[in-house]
Amino acid sequence: MSPNSAPEIFTYADFDLQALCRRARTLRQGVSCVCNPDQQPNSGSFNWAIFITFEDGIRWVFRSPHHRTFMPIELGMKLLASEAATLRYLKAHSDVPVPEVYDYCASSENDIGIPFIIMSEASGRPLSKFWKSAGSSQPGLDIPSKAKVLTQLGAITWKLSQLRFDKIGSIFEEDGIFKIQECLSRGHVLHGRYDLDISRGPFTSETKFYKSLISTFSEHAEILQLSHHCFVAPVPILEDYQSITQYRTAVDLWSDFVTIGCKTDSSENRLDYIIAGDTLHDIIPRLQLPAIDRKTFPLCHADLSVNNIYVDDNYNITCIIDWAFASSIPESLLLAAPGLPQYRDEISLELLAPFINGFITAMPGSIEEKLIAKYRETLEHSQVSWRLSRLLNLDSINDYDLFATAWHSARPGEDMGKYFLQRRRSPHYTQVYLDVKQEDQPPSKIQKDEKDYFQNKDLRKTIAKKLTLMSEWKTQYAVDNAAKPLRRDMFVTSPALWKWIEQFMQEWTDMVDTPTKELRP
Template sequence: MSNRRRDANVFSHAKFNIYALVHLAEQLRNKRCTCDLSQKPKSGSLNWAIILSFDDGVEWVFRSPRTYYGLDEETAGVLLASEAATLKYIRKYSSIPVPEVYSYSSTTLNEIGVPFILMSKARGSPLGTRTWHSLLHDIPNSSVIPRQCLTEKERKKVMRQLGAITSQLSCLRLDKIGSLFEEEGCYSVKTCLSPGLLLHGRHTLKDIPRGPFSQENEYFSSLISALLLHIQYLSLEHHAFFAPVPVPAEYNSYASYLSATDRWNDFITVGSKIDSSKNRLDYFIAGRLLEGMIPSLISESEAFASTFGDGFPICHPDLSTSNIFVDDDFNITCIIDWAFSSSVPNATLLMTPGLPHPRDETEASLTSSFRAGFTDRFNKEGSKMIHPAFWENTRKAWLFTRLVNFDALQDYRHFTELYALVYKQRITHIPALFGKQRMETAVSNMAKILVADDQTPSDIKRGEDAYFSNVGLQRHALSRKLTIAAALSRGFVADGKLWRWIENAVA
């Protein structure tokens, strides 16, 4: 291959044998195939992809992992093999629209030279090319080109279809909780590749039970184990338990939201709060309390087990607008990106999908549409009726999943709601609950372990000086006062109430 071809756009993520790829495609379809070397691969956080074109206009997708980002090569290969098996299984046993897999290899030991899935191209376009709902606030001086915004009727139509697809998934039941793999045309359940066990660096953690699991409590407990080890050894990223990240819905204007975000950043910078032993200990306590809620999740799930039958249903863990393809009339044409899929407890499958992102809250009317779509399909297939009480358990499962997976912005609020649902009581003073937990022997022992890894005062000061030299010393003064107040008050929570109060006070 000439140097010019070797440096073409198509190789921007990896060097591979393009001739072997085209030859494979031609053999599989018995049609002439070409690949535009000037195309720039489409890429996400974990994969990149290019398009192959046949003379009759048919296009296939060639996708390969970005193994230098996020996951190691071995883990990425296992995910790829399981995703390919899951896609083939779903196409064989349901009418859910998913890509057709023509060939795949989970290692570099192939003529093309990289791990890959070769599959059909999804019809339609990603739902994410439209705006799911209108913005809560006008963004001043925005240069973003407005996109088509779905009407409420269109959103309900999509949610109803997702409900029907979920109903089909509820019938694809495996004997254990884990991920699918294929060997010589036979499918088996092996290690569980759930996001909560792999993402955010958790694939590197040792001593996590990874399945397959025979019981729901084993699965939930493994997620707790992953969370507790994450707290000890990995970055907490943006998670500060008693200082949840501001979200636009809490504020009356976009300017107010930006001000709150600035003040939140200032506050968590002072004392390097996020990765401090205090914050890590807060999450350790939250993890212990979440572990105590597992029996509630299981008992209610078991009460409705006869509705679904034996086994555990397959679940897509990332039903975001980028993975849902639709036509011009908002009929769902394809669901892509089944990496991290596994079988799950029934309540986890029936969680209402949050759109545009799974962590997003869903309006009540859209939740009703999703459940109606599920129920209609479920009843047509001759299954038993879904008891209304079961849906409450899906809300618990959603909150639990967001918390243990570190897939939320408002951990404090989610924990408060989940605690109230599990124990049938509204607790208004979570800080006091955590204060009692700190007297437990296991918590005090963990505090000693965590404090050993705290930054030195000089390192913390260096970080503060670098940050506030850019944003202003006045902001440093306010955030230091708030930090002192937080230390003196047992009930201090830096949430939307605080940021709105400050905005009004300084106005």
């Protein structure tokens, strides 16, 4: 470190380090502590953290929101205040293993100079240290050990289901009193949604909550970036391929396809999401999402992953961290098994069973058998709720299949593809398409991006253009009555398509390298 450079501890913000240590000593009734200025802060997507070490070896965590371009600091401070209040509420009303909050301030108006939480250090190690990540060559947890974790998560879910509120929203603390206020759920604030003019609650009913979330989804589709979300071209997932090499090839082919014409943020793709959002207003009331009590709403973590679950060496859960975005929610959403290893990953059936058993086993023996049976049935049919929440939050990579689950549950036997084709060419959505099309990127910009992307990739560019032509990407959304698309079905990419193209490319390469070799049929 050069003489003029700031210590590592100030990487993300300037603050009064001496004031922090004074506050920590006071909170522990005078026990001496140090906060090493040379420590490199730990950093997550939304917060950074450093450690305070006391003379008796105990460590505390000091956390503060990042200044991010994708999230204003004002929102970060709200999330901090809600998370601190949620952790205090959990400590006061349950035995769910969470960090203890010793102090917090959700503004910079304090002696330290930045918003902060001071909390206990989570015991154990993150589950991510043990759970094999997709594509990793390292051995991961065996099924019995994973089942043990899911059993415990089932029991914790039961405990959360007993923390009930009369409204849907996030917890805040005012003068020691916990209150439900605006909803800071992922679906209401992430991906730039914090800037939308939408209803954020608190909501007095499931209907109002879903209406708000669907409206947010539709506004997102119309004006915000859709990133990797392409309704008819889901991002490939590793589980559908025989090897990591084949999977990576599929992802490259998918990227080639959506690059042609800037498909993800095109008016064509936006229209599909707008149609999906409008349709959800009709679908959700038909779903009859299971719930035991529809008049009150349980508390939910909202962001469980192997990074936020801490365990000991025997895989006993010791702490659950990162309760930002926590809120009360409709019961059917809480009872859906969490996605692991990451939030968007649906757990396998072999792990769903121990989650359900853990939930049922945690219920008091005094509960009637009829109610236990009803809970078990609800838990066993929670897949629709899980997929619906991931769709509305745009927290997954296969929105088409997520929507299809809700569609077929609400409208069994009806042709979803035909429905979309009809809606695309209806007078209402023809006008929506024309309105949204005005915000498409200029052709010159799209062509430049394509040229930059496909440098030295002539074969892949040719394939992507041919696939776009075959999909009739533009004519499926045609507003000109003279246009007569050849397709009578809805074009949707699939693992089989990417595998077929990969095989063709390999055979083409072999033929070029060995001219006498014939292509296999």
